[in-house]
Amino acid sequence: MARAEAKKIQAFHRLVLQTERLLLRPLAASDAGALFAIFSDRQVTRYWSSAAWDSQTTAEDYIAKDIKALRRGEHLRLGIEVRATTELVGMCTLYAFMNQCRRAEIGYAMSSVYWGCGYMHEALLRLLDYGFAELDLHRVEADVDPRNLASVRCLDRLGFCKEGHLRERWIVDGEISDTSFYGLLHNDWRTRKKP
Numbered sequence: 001m002a003r004a005e006a007k008k009i010q011a012f013h014r015l016v017l018q019t020e021r022l023l024l025r026p027l028a029a030s031d032a033g034a035l036f037a038i039f040s041d042r043q044v045t046r047y048w049s050s051a052a053w054d055s056q057t058t059a060e061d062y063i064a065k066d067i068k069a070l071r072r073g074e075h076l077r078l079g080i081e082v083r084a085t086t087e088l089v090g091m092c093t094l095y096a097f098m099n100q101c102r103r104a105e106i107g108y109a110m111s112s113v114y115w116g117c118g119y120m121h122e123a124l125l126r127l128l129d130y131g132f133a134e135l136d137l138h139r140v141e142a143d144v145d146p147r148n149l150a151s152v153r154c155l156d157r158l159g160f161c162k163e164g165h166l167r168e169r170w171i172v173d174g175e176i177s178d179t180s181f182y183g184l185l186h187n188d189w190r191t192r193k194k195p
Contacts, residue, residue: 013070019122024078032059034088043112047145051173080123089114102138132186142182159192160184
């Protein structure tokens with residue numbers, strides 16, 4: 001129990017994770033323009049849980065709140081930066097930590113310019129490795145609009161299992177949509193990673 005409780009107060013504001021092509025790092029004030037470009041794109045927010053952003057101020061406020069939340073360990077949100085160009089192309093998040101159950105939810109978004117490059121898969125592999133190995137998570141959950149076939153394929157490829165479907169769960173910008181729930185257990189991840 002003490003181990004699970006320690007996770008509650010872990011700060012993430014200095015955490016940096018690397019992959020072959022990517023740097024996963026906390027968002028900074030200087031990312032506001034790139035983040036706004038991502039979340040003002042209606043292709044990116046088509047299946048998101050909020051409407052497309054209409055002002056860069058929204059990005060600035062989002063980052064300012066995020067910096068504070070990372071210090072408090074409320075969630076783990078990391079920007080996805082291409083190492084070769086230092087360009088911010090997306091973000092990935094572990095959030096809604098349930099310490100007693102060692103559970104979290106995962107979220108992610110990528111600039112539509114970089115869809116199909118394999119960056120999101122690469123980033124989420126590293127984030128999940130960190131979550132299971134370093135945060136000692138037992139379970140990671142995902143909530144996805146079933147029409148978002150690219151996201152569904154991404155979760156399938158990572159080893160998530162579809163566990164449920166809720167009808168008309170979201171209303172975003174006046175549009176009603178369903179939710180499919182996916183789950184990934186630490187044991188599934190460990191088994192999947194074996195050679």
